[in-house]
Amino acid sequence: xxxxxxxxxxxxxxxxxxxxxxxxxxxxxxxxxxxxxxxxxxxxxxxxxxxxxxxxxxxxxxxxxxxxxxxxxxx
Amino acid sequence: xxxxxxxxxxxxxxxxxxxxxxxxxxxxxxxxxxxxxxxxxxxxxxxxxxxxxxxxxxxxxxxxxxxxxxxxxxxxxxxxxxxxxxxxxxxxxxxxxxxxxxxxxxxxxxxxxxxxxxxxxxxxxxxxxxxxxxxxxxxxxxxxxxxxxxxxxxxxxxxxxxxxxxxxxxxxxxxxxxxxxxxxxxxxxxxxxxxxxxxxxxxxxxxxxxxxxxxxxxxxxxxxxxxxxxxxxxxxxxxxxxxxxxxxxxxxxxxxxxxxxxxxxxxxxxxxxxxxxxxxxxxxxxxxxxxxxxxxxxxxxxxxxxxxxxxxxxxxxxxxxxxxxxxxxxxxxxxxxxxxxxxxxxxxxxxxxxxxxxxxxxxxxxxxxxxxxxxxxxxxxxxxxxxxxxxxxxxxxxxxxxxxxxxxxxxxxxxxxxxxxxxxxxxxxxxxxxxxxxxxxxxxxxxxxxxxxxxxxxxxxxxxxxxxxxxxxxxxxxxxxxxxxxxxxxxxxxxxxxxxxxxxxxxxxxxxxxxxxxxxxxxxxxxxxxxxxxxxxxxxxxxxxxxxxxxxxxxxxxxxxxxxxxxxxxxxxxxxxxxxxxxxxxxxxxxxxxxxxxxxxxxxxxxxxxxxxxxxxxxxxxxxxxxxxxxxxxxxxxxxxxxxxxxxxxxxxxxxxxxxxxxxxxxxxxxxxxxxxxxxxxxxxxxxxxxxxxxxxxxxxxxxxxxxxxxxxxxxxxxxxxxxxxxxxxxxxxxxxxxxxxxxxxxxxxxxxxxxxxxxxxxxxxxxxxxxxxxxxxxxxxxxxxxxxxxxxxxxxxxxxxxxxxx
Ligand code: SF4
Numbered sequence: 001x002x003x004x005x006x007x008x009x010x011x012x013x014x015x016x017x018x019x020x021x022x023x024x025x026x027x028x029x030x031x032x033x034x035x036x037x038x039x040x041x042x043x044x045x046x047x048x049x050x051x052x053x054x055x056x057x058x059x060x061x062x063x064x065x066x067x068x069x070x071x072x073x074x075x
Numbered sequence: 076x077x078x079x080x081x082x083x084x085x086x087x088x089x090x091x092x093x094x095x096x097x098x099x100x101x102x103x104x105x106x107x108x109x110x111x112x113x114x115x116x117x118x119x120x121x122x123x124x125x126x127x128x129x130x131x132x133x134x135x136x137x138x139x140x141x142x143x144x145x146x147x148x149x150x151x152x153x154x155x156x157x158x159x160x161x162x163x164x165x166x167x168x169x170x171x172x173x174x175x176x177x178x179x180x181x182x183x184x185x186x187x188x189x190x191x192x193x194x195x196x197x198x199x200x201x202x203x204x205x206x207x208x209x210x211x212x213x214x215x216x217x218x219x220x221x222x223x224x225x226x227x228x229x230x231x232x233x234x235x236x237x238x239x240x241x242x243x244x245x246x247x248x249x250x251x252x253x254x255x256x257x258x259x260x261x262x263x264x265x266x267x268x269x270x271x272x273x274x275x276x277x278x279x280x281x282x283x284x285x286x287x288x289x290x291x292x293x294x295x296x297x298x299x300x301x302x303x304x305x306x307x308x309x310x311x312x313x314x315x316x317x318x319x320x321x322x323x324x325x326x327x328x329x330x331x332x333x334x335x336x337x338x339x340x341x342x343x344x345x346x347x348x349x350x351x352x353x354x355x356x357x358x359x360x361x362x363x364x365x366x367x368x369x370x371x372x373x374x375x376x377x378x379x380x381x382x383x384x385x386x387x388x389x390x391x392x393x394x395x396x397x398x399x400x401x402x403x404x405x406x407x408x409x410x411x412x413x414x415x416x417x418x419x420x421x422x423x424x425x426x427x428x429x430x431x432x433x434x435x436x437x438x439x440x441x442x443x444x445x446x447x448x449x450x451x452x453x454x455x456x457x458x459x460x461x462x463x464x465x466x467x468x469x470x471x472x473x474x475x476x477x478x479x480x481x482x483x484x485x486x487x488x489x490x491x492x493x494x495x496x497x498x499x500x501x502x503x504x505x506x507x508x509x510x511x512x513x514x515x516x517x518x519x520x521x522x523x524x525x526x527x528x529x530x531x532x533x534x535x536x537x538x539x540x541x542x543x544x545x546x547x548x549x550x551x552x553x554x555x556x557x558x559x560x561x562x563x564x565x566x567x568x569x570x571x572x573x574x575x576x577x578x579x580x581x582x583x584x585x586x587x588x589x590x591x592x593x594x595x596x597x598x599x600x601x602x603x604x605x606x607x608x609x610x611x612x613x614x615x616x617x618x619x620x621x622x623x624x625x626x627x628x629x630x631x632x633x634x635x636x637x638x639x640x641x642x643x644x645x646x647x648x649x650x651x652x653x654x655x656x657x658x659x660x661x662x663x664x665x666x667x668x669x670x671x672x673x674x675x676x677x678x679x680x681x682x683x684x685x686x687x688x689x690x691x692x693x694x695x696x697x698x699x700x701x702x703x704x705x706x707x708x709x710x711x712x713x714x715x716x717x718x719x720x721x722x723x724x725x726x727x728x729x730x731x732x733x734x735x736x737x738x739x740x741x742x743x744x745x746x747x748x749x750x751x752x753x754x755x756x757x758x759x760x761x762x763x764x765x766x767x768x769x770x771x772x773x774x775x776x777x778x779x780x781x782x783x784x785x786x787x788x789x790x791x792x793x794x795x796x797x798x799x800x801x802x803x804x805x806x807x808x809x810x811x812x813x814x815x816x817x818x819x820x821x822x823x824x825x826x827x828x829x830x831x832x833x834x835x836x837x838x839x840x841x842x843x844x845x846x847x848x849x850x851x852x853x854x855x856x857x858x859x860x861x862x863x864x865x866x867x868x869x870x871x872x873x874x875x876x877x878x879x880x881x882x
Contacts, residue, residue: 005088059209
């Protein structure tokens with residue numbers, strides 16, 4: 001099991017809600033809220049490599065400026 | 076409600092994410108049964124503060140420390156991989172000695188330590204002290220580096236002490252010394268939040284110092300129209316993606332570019348006349364050329380008008396002018412930030428000085444948001460090597476081996492006889508390995524570094540290590556342990572305690588949180604044990620004493636064989652004493668303070684007052700700081716830093732600005748900084764008809780240095796599993812090379828075959844190869860010729876001539 005807490009930074013702050021909605025559709029990703037410094041998300045995957053694939057996918061989106069991890073548990 | 080373990084961890088993750096996003100915590104971080112200890116990231120020179128989580132004796136989680144003034148709770152992907160670096164399946168867990176048939180035999184610690192000490196002492200007795208050497212690292216803790224320095228320089232008496240920071244930041248030291256007369260920057264990380272113009276050159280910060288780059292992006296995002304980011308780099312790197320202006324210059328022509336920017340500054344009225352009063356102008360480096368006046372300097376720059384050099388530089392003249400105007404504009408706060416692209420160059424010291432010149436001319440230094448900041452690559456290159464004196468010519472705390480007064484001071488602090496100390500340097504790192512190859516150095520102890528992969532022109536270097544008596548302390552098998560006569564298994568990161576010092580004069584404490592595997596031992600313990608044995612065999616006694624950490628009073632003295640300190644804290648206290656009164660004053664950095672404050676202490680910090688965390692700015696007085704900032708102390712979450720130079724105050728040196736200039740390079744400049752007048756030059760081996768391409772080597776975001784740790788992290792390995800050659804579409808087309816196709820790279824020293832990555836990142840005429848892959852040694856091709864080194868003995872890893880063809 002791998003669980004991470006992260007923040008997704010939108011390219012355009014005005015489109016954050018749209019981006020959050022798109023993020024919420026991803027399996028294994030839960031949107032926790034939209035804040036002044038980005039969209040708080042929790043990611044969960046069976047293995048670290050799946051987690052990494054998920055974060056890479058998000059980072060590749062045009063409307064995403066950055067994806068920053070704040071917590072990671074590898075137990 | 077009963078929470079499952081999964082719920083508990085998810086709650087912790089959510090709390091961290093909400094805090095990062097700037098939201099109030101709607102979820103409470105649950106008690107996840109994990110005990111967190113504050114540490115520092117083990118990787119790059121940013122030195123992010125992390126909280127490492129322990130459960131059942133293992134590190135299972137990492138979070139950024141929200142209290143940290145460095146990373147504010149965030150960490151990059153390498154930081155999050157930290158737990159995994161401890162648990163690779165092939166950790167070295169037993170000492171081993173190579174047998175006559177080439178195999179390795181596991182032995183006891185006593186057997187290994189006795190064997191190493193016997194061999195070293197018999198070589199010293201037969202061939203003299205310079206037949207043995209230490210090659211350490213910017214990843215040793217400061218206590219380890221101090222212990223090794225004391226053993227080799229203080230007890231054995233050889234100046235054969237070098238470290239891998241010679242390969243990455245010696246030129247930066249040369250730049251600071253030539254300009255300010257003192258090493259390390261005037262400002263630091265706090266300047267990021269006040270900066271209006273970031274001039275990033277020779278650094279791909281986005282990949283190599285991600286959390287500092289994050290602060291650049293944050294500043295840019297908050298003030299989109301005000302803040303400018305300029306990236307000067309021949310490659311279109313991820314850092315360049317964020318730039319308002321990318322100066323994609325021809326590799327090797329950055330000296331021309333920087334003189335052209337200086338030309339624009341002096342001819343378009345951007346010079347700060349008031350600050351010029353604190354500067355002098357001198358031709359060349361060190362003490363070589365004449366002092367000249369500003370008018371003569373302006374005349375010298377006439378040859379570098381952007382329109383005259385634009386074709387050479389490969390950047391439109393207007394872009395050079397724009398960069399200089401953004402940087403030099405009156406009232407704007409500017410930082411220049413650089414790393415290996417500037418340092419690992421034949422002209423590395425010159426380039427460093429030219430960057431400082433831009434600040435001295437415009438007065439963009441010692442003010443909020445203005446600084447010339449050389450980034451460091453390793454987590455303790457500054458603390459363990461630059462400050463502690465882990466190079467051949469240095470003694471601790473910015474003292475020199477060749478200076479009799481400094482030798483006497485260190486002999487007293489170390490409790491050794493002054494006549495034991497070496498009186499002159501031997502040679503920089505690559506020279507030391509050349510002497511190993513020539514048989515003059517016969518035994519070397521390599522600690523926490525991997526020269527079998529990282530040295531330039533590897534073929535003869537690897538042969539030298541194989542033929543000598545080579546002792547290697549490390550955590551995993553590497554391309555260096557395979558050459559070793561003896562392998563000593565080391566503890567790493569939070570398996571041991573120590574202090575590390577980063578880019579902006581900062582020192583942080585790393586606690587021991589878990590036990591090392593098997594019989595692995597801290598390097599500090601290894602050095603202490605071997606020192607005890609060597610000292611006894613040489614009959615050299617040291618003074619053992621315990622210092623009161625607050626007063627410096629000696630509590631206990633007795634004569635011993637060995638280092639004269641037993642614990643890491645005792646070693647730190649002796650080192651603090653060595654720094655007391657020096658510009659690198661860490662006397663105030665008590666263990667108690669380092670443990671209490673996230674982000675540690677920034678020297679000069681002469682005061683042991685608990686809340687005083689040192690000086691954020693150097694060279695300026697309290698009244699000048701108050702005038703510039705409106706206040707002279709900056710509060711952190713705990714404690715404060717001063718915005719004036721506490722060393723200046725302690726020594727009673729006159730302000731408002733005072734570049735102490737106490738280094739021999741500064742004779743005649745008396746408290747002024749020196750603008751070095753430097754005609755543009757090129758790297759030693761530029762491309763020619765036979766070898767028409769430039770080879771540039773470097774790092775990538777997923778891996779750190781030679782990959783010893785990060786290639787054992789499944790996630791990072793999977794993301795970037797092997798080396799490749801980055802080549803431009805134009806060159807690939809011309810040579811018939813397809814993406815993923817095999818390419819042969821040949822230099823005058825070696826060759827290699829790699830898969831191609833055809834990408835716009837690359838500039839036509841230049842290829843880039845990362846060096847993390849131990850199965851593809853790109854340093855077989857790079858240059859070790861002394862003529863290719865910078866004035867500070869640093870080899871050029873950024874420019875060597877190669878030819879390439881489809882394989
Ligand atoms: S930026 Fe550097 S110090 Fe910070 S987490 Fe990443 S690798 Fe570690």
